[in-house]
Amino acid sequence: MQRIVIIGSGQGGLQMAASLRQEKFEGSIVLIGEEPGLPYQRPPLSKAYMEDGNGAALALRSGSFFERSEITLLDGRRAVAIDRKAQEIALDDGRRTSYDHLILATGARNFLPPIPGITARGVMSLRTLTDAERLRSAIARASHAVVVGGGFIGLEFAAMARKSGLPVTVVEAAERLMARAVSPAMSRAFLEKHRAMGSNVRLNALAGAVLTDVEGRARGVSLADGTAIAGDLILIATGVRPNVELAAEAGLENANGIAVDGLLRTSDPAVSALGDVCSFPLGGVRVRLESVQAAVDHARHIAKVLVKGETAHYNALPWFWSDQADWKLQIAGLALDADEELAVSRESGAPLVLRFGAGRLLSAETVNDAGSHMAARNLIGTSKSLLESNNYNLRAVLKALKEASAVVA
Amino acid sequence: MKVKFIAHDGAETEIEVAEGESMMRAAVLNNIDGVIGECGGSMMCATCHCYVDDAWAGLTGSQNEGEPDLLDCAASEVKSTSRLSCQIKMRPELDGLVIHLPEAQR
Numbered sequence: 354m355q356r357i358v359i360i361g362s363g364q365g366g367l368q369m370a371a372s373l374r375q376e377k378f379e380g381s382i383v384l385i386g387e388e389p390g391l392p393y394q395r396p397p398l399s400k401a402y403m404e405d406g407n408g409a410a411l412a413l414r415s416g417s418f419f420e421r422s423e424i425t426l427l428d429g430r431r432a433v434a435i436d437r438k439a440q441e442i443a444l445d446d447g448r449r450t451s452y453d454h455l456i457l458a459t460g461a462r463n464f465l466p467p468i469p470g471i472t473a474r475g476v477m478s479l480r481t482l483t484d485a486e487r488l489r490s491a492i493a494r495a496s497h498a499v500v501v502g503g504g505f506i507g508l509e510f511a512a513m514a515r516k517s518g519l520p521v522t523v524v525e526a527a528e529r530l531m532a533r534a535v536s537p538a539m540s541r542a543f544l545e546k547h548r549a550m551g552s553n554v555r556l557n558a559l560a561g562a563v564l565t566d567v568e569g570r571a572r573g574v575s576l577a578d579g580t581a582i583a584g585d586l587i588l589i590a591t592g593v594r595p596n597v598e599l600a601a602e603a604g605l606e607n608a609n610g611i612a613v614d615g616l617l618r619t620s621d622p623a624v625s626a627l628g629d630v631c632s633f634p635l636g637g638v639r640v641r642l643e644s645v646q647a648a649v650d651h652a653r654h655i656a657k658v659l660v661k662g663e664t665a666h667y668n669a670l671p672w673f674w675s676d677q678a679d680w681k682l683q684i685a686g687l688a689l690d691a692d693e694e695l696a697v698s699r700e701s702g703a704p705l706v707l708r709f710g711a712g713r714l715l716s717a718e719t720v721n722d723a724g725s726h727m728a729a730r731n732l733i734g735t736s737k738s739l740l741e742s743n744n745y746n747l748r749a750v751l752k753a754l755k756e757a758s759a760v761v762a
Numbered sequence: 763m764k765v766k767f768i769a770h771d772g773a774e775t776e777i778e779v780a781e782g783e784s785m786m787r788a789a790v791l792n793n794i795d796g797v798i799g800e801c802g803g804s805m806m807c808a809t810c811h812c813y814v815d816d817a818w819a820g821l822t823g824s825q826n827e828g829e830p831d832l833l834d835c836a837a838s839e840v841k842s843t844s845r846l847s848c849q850i851k852m853r854p855e856l857d858g859l860v861i862h863l864p865e866a867q868r
Contacts, residue, residue: 375795394802415791422793649800674806683806723806724831731835748834 354453354659355380358442360432360599361458362386364394365628365648367413369456370424372656382424383450385442388481389429391416396645398485399509400676404516406489408482435603437621454659457600457611457619457626458652461593461643466501470563475571476587479506491586492517499574499584501560503530505675507590508547512678515550522553522582524560524574526591534673535684535706538696539718542704543677550678555582563587593643595630608632610641615666616658617651625659627651633667638689646672670730683726686716686733693737697745707745712737717747724748763857768815769796770865781854785847785861786810796863803848808832809867811840812847815860819843822850822859838864 357373359366362384370384386392393411402411419426431445441451463478465471477488488510492498498514500507503525511521523530529540530547547554559577566572573583595610606612606620610632617625617633628648632641650669657663673684688708697705705725706718713736717729728747732740735750743750766776767789779788789797789810798809805828814822819842825833826849833840847861 371793374793396802410787412791414793418791418793645802646800674801674804676804681804681806722831723808723828724834726806727808727832727835748831751835 354378356383356452357381357454357456357659358383358385358450358452359456359458360385360442361460361596361628361630362388362392362426362428363458363460363628363648364392364413364645365460365652366456366458367392368649368652369458369627369655371414371422372653373660374422374424376656376660378656378660380453382422383427383452384419384424385427385430385432385444387429387431388483390482391426391428393482394645395480396674398482399479399506399513402482402485403489403492403510403513406486408486411482432599435599435624437603437624440623453623455624456655457624457630458628458648459596459599459630461595461629463589464592464594465589466560466591468560468562470565470571471589473563473565473569473571473587475585476563476589478589479510480593488586488588492519495519495584495586497522497584498586498588499524499582500588500590501574502588502590502592503527503554503556504590504592505531505534505673507588508543508677509675510588510590511547511552512550512676515552516678519586520553521551522555522584523547524558524576524582525554525556526559528557530554530556531675534675535682535718536688536691536694536696536708538694538706539682539704542720543680543682546677546680593629595641597630600624600626600630608639612639616664617655617667618658625655627655635668635671635687640671640687640689642671644671644673670733672726672730680720681723683719683723684716685719685726685729686714688716691715695745705745707740709737714740763852763854765852765856765859765861767794767796768860768862769794770863779852781852783852785812785850785852785859787848788852789847794863796867797847798867799848800868805829805832805846805848808836808846810847811836811838811864811867812845812850813841813843813862813864814845814850815862816843818856818859821855825849836864837866837868 434443497520500523561577564573600611611626675682690710691708693709719726725747728751786799800809801807
């Protein structure tokens with residue numbers, strides 16, 4: 354294999370290039386990214402960046418890294434077609450580039466609900482550094498923010514906006530916050546947290562339209578029940594859609610994302626996919642995860658498959674995090690088949706929620722407790738009875754297990 | 763200002779680090795393999811574990827709040843000089859700092 358082309362220069366695409374070199378791939382690497390400039394981290398955009406505005410601190414690698422590692426970064430360029438037969442891709446400037454192996458790391462884009470007024474001035478979304486710059490300056494001018502969507506991004510933004518003193522209303526269509534990501538008990542803890550910060554949180558509230566003034570500027574959001582909420586900064590944070598079009602047009606299989614197998618290969622063995630855009634088998638089900646962890650671990654696994662001939666299937670434990678005000682939420686594991694949820698009450702008062710399936714730990718949700726989160730990553734699959742006998746002190750369980758295995762060894 | 767990273771296999775890399783930059787960021791930006799920094803410096807992952815060279819341990823200071831909890835879960839042996847490199851920020855007194863990297867981060 355002489356030439357590997359990566360489409361998408363987000364954190365997963367960048368990690369792909371870096372991991373190929375770390376595994377000692379000696380052929381050429383081309384990294385194609387739509388956004389101009391060096392690849393950067395997205396998670397801080399809704400967190401630290403909103404406070405400090407320091408875009409330079411987000412770079413994932415220095416410019417000299419690409420030269421030294423002989424990685425050709427084509428930034429500000431879009432791949433417009435894949436010719437799988439010729440093993441070539443076409444770029445938006447008319448150039449074509451060949452590949453021996455192609456990796457699709459095209460990520461996801463924000464989903465904007467098709468409601469009246471969605472294109473009005475003052476309506477924003479957050480995904481890129483450019484979005485974040487606009488949003489940051491809008492906070493300084495706005496008098497009231499309306500956040501449509503009570504997921505990670507919407508709530509992280511709401512917390513930052515409240516911190517800067519801006520009145521905030523959060524409108525969530527579901528009956529609870531972060532419903533896709535956390536347990537009902539953790540949703541409740543965060544609802545209280547956001548209300549205590551002064552955000553007006555409205556659940557079961559479906560945004561019907563963005564209200565505008567005669568000049569076309571956003572002036573608020575009307576809900577499906579007719580309620581009008583005033584606001585001059587409207588953040589739409591209603592989830593994402595995977596960027597599958599390029600793959601679909603090339604005839605690659607799609608299953609809520611580009612479908613890949615356990616080695617992260619698409620239906621064409623010369624093409625792999627990673628990160629937000631791909632759906633992959635994990636523990637017997639097919640999932641698509643929107644997280645840095647999945648993107649980065651996928652990239653590392655693909656590098657091993659391509660360079661070292663790795664044959665083991667991808668099996669990394671999913672984990673997620675979200676910073677909301679002074680609460681650091683971490684989730685270890687996936688609770689797709691949870692049949693039991695336990696909110697553990699602890700002296701510290703920090704919320705801890707464990708979710709079980711058939712009596713085994715599926716996921717652990719912690720707040721400001723990285724130690725328990727790290728322990729949980731090693732305890733997924735542990736029986737509930739073992740945890741119970743240790744009063745659900747995850748660190749104590751892990752310590753006991755380690756000591757027991759040391760004795761056996 | 764310069765910092766030398768010594769990998770587990772003994773390979774040395776000296777890099778230029780600007781004031782205020784964390785050792786984790788500096789290592790990752792320069793593609794030093796022995797540091798991952800998965801969470802980007804949010805004190806959430808323990809994949810930037812390092813050992814401060816004995817001669818420098820006094821200057822880099824002691825572990826910050828929360829650091830011991832994370833180091834408990836580090837993939838490699840934790841020693842008295844263990845730190846999360848995201849918590850060590852460059853300042854003039856640290857010019858010439860030597861950092862040793864563990865065998866594994868995850």
